[in-house]
Amino acid sequence: MDLNEVKRLRMEALDARVKLIREIASFGQGHIGGSMSVVELLTYLYYHEMKIDPKRPDWAERDRLVLSKGHSGPALYAILAKKGYFDESLLSTLNQGGTRLPSHADMTKTPGIDFTAGSLGQGFSAAVGIALGQRLKKYDAYTYTVVGDGESQEGEVWEAAEAAGAWKLGNLIGFTDVNGQQLDDYTDNIIPMHHLKERYETFGWHAVEVANGHDFNQLEAAIKEAKSVTDKPSMIILHTIKSYGYIPGEGVKANHSMQISKEKAEEAIEALFAREEERE
Amino acid sequence: MRDTSTFENYKDAVVAAMIDLGREHDDVVVMDADLSSCIGSTAFQKEFPERFYNVGIAEANMAAVAGGLSSVGLTPIIHSFGCFASRRMYDQLFISVGYAHRTVHVIGSDPGITAQYNGGTHMPFEDIALMRQIPGMIIYEPSDARSLYSLMIQAYESGKSSYLRTPRKGVIHRYGEDVEIRLGKAITARQGDDVTIVATGAYLVDQALKAAESLAGKGVGARVIDLHTIRPLDEETILKAAKETGRMLICENGRYAGGTGEMISAVLLKAGVPCKVDFVNVGERFGEVGSLDYLATTFGFKAENIEAKALALVK
Known part of the structure; x- marks a missing residue:
């Protein structure tokens, strides 16, 4: 990827993070950790990869994304708002009664959400159904889906994986967001989810490991590799940092859902900008 | 068709x-x-x-x-x-x-x-x-x-x-071209003015009709409603029958809690229709293995039990 494109994507991701932190702060608390860990992935997909048209969210032949870890909805809302699926002012209605932006992604409420999720494991199955349907309808389209490492403790994830492998869904590209943490603790202290690459390969998938899921070049290489395999679904295992970019939550055990006041949000955004400047 | x-x-x-x-x-x-x-x-x-x-x-x-x-x-x-x-x-x-x-x-x-x-x-x-x-x-x-x-x-x-x-196995050919089959519209399979027997599914509709035949011999007119659609409920047919017979026996191949009988009782109560009600269902029991006949006897789904319950309502 050329340097300017990387720079552009990084700017969009930074802007998405700022909007996401303010979105959660508008309500006072929310699923910051798992939202922040997928910002680069969602930015890359929506700004660089997916065949979409924000003016036609119901376009039948579009690429689709199922955020199976539906509690990361706030991250997707920030991206969808930036892309023009709805007005950015909606972001400050997160979780308020009557909002179109509920804590968990809901296709009946939000333009651009391709499937409802929240009961973990189900979105992954639905994504398998969507990819199968696209193939049956002969659409030249991909289905992307994002599952959590904690979510992968659900048996349904593996039921879906075995079906997608058996049906050789080459138009299905999954991502496991291995941020290493779940609600109660570090995943290793609950039920460790290791050897995911080998597990998916055993289930008939092509699997790619990405050492830094926040690096656009690594994301690009993995997705290119996935698309070169047309007779198998692909799983891209992303090693990420939970709460990455919301610095007060980084390295903190209880960062699944955090209380964030408006003042705290602005401090965190300032700290994030300072760190980004240092990186430049 | x-x-x-x-x-x-x-x-x-x-x-x-x-x-x-x-x-x-x-x-x-x-x-x-x-x-x-x-x-x-x-x-x-x-x-x-x-x-x-x-x-x-x-x-x-x-x-x-x-x-x-x-x-x-x-x-x-x-x-x-x-x-x-x-x-x-x-x-x-x-x-x-x-x-x-x-x-x-x-x-x-x-x-x-x-x-x-x-x-x-x-x-x-x-x-x-x-x-x-x-x-x-x-x-x-x-x-x-x-x-x-x-x-x-x-x-x-x-x-x-x-x-x-x-069910998968067995078959009954009950309705010909002359009977209108409409989703959400119950079929009154037999007329009667003393008691209404509401039943769902082939087995219980059969047993209800058999019970009604026997009741007729005893001078009791039992109306039999084949409630093929449980939701949306055909409230019109149910309320009309309740008003006209004042007694209703609701039979289902299922559990009382949250089932058809409970649902219809609430409809009657809300509409303010005075009606004596009883049920045929499995109550609080789990299922068990056996022939259809054994299970129907065990859970009280046979015509004899339906008839006895209907008679008790009429008395």
């Missing part, structure tokens, strides 16, 4: 409806979880190999995959035994179908005691109650081959999700 008089089993009607819907509508897909040869959808697979998916023994996944297929403009008809088609895939039906506003048609075969030799683990008595908690879902349990075929077609045409309770 297809000639349904040649069907030798309920499953023949189910598969004929699948195939006819498949021929008419290219959005229809059929899924099963390793019980395809039990219902006979292998015939659909033969005609439409690209529109049939066997997900293996993974019912929960099947329901959510069906939700996904529905979001690409396809209409899945999914089958499993009723125990798995309700309890095993419930959260998926609730969230990925109901809550997500998808349209999926669920066939739960061998409801209640018709599970017979598969025994208590396979005997769904609670599926009616569970499906009643999913807003908008149609629930139906036809009592003969023609109504089964016709109501499956109508359920598809409604555009809403549905749950079908039907």
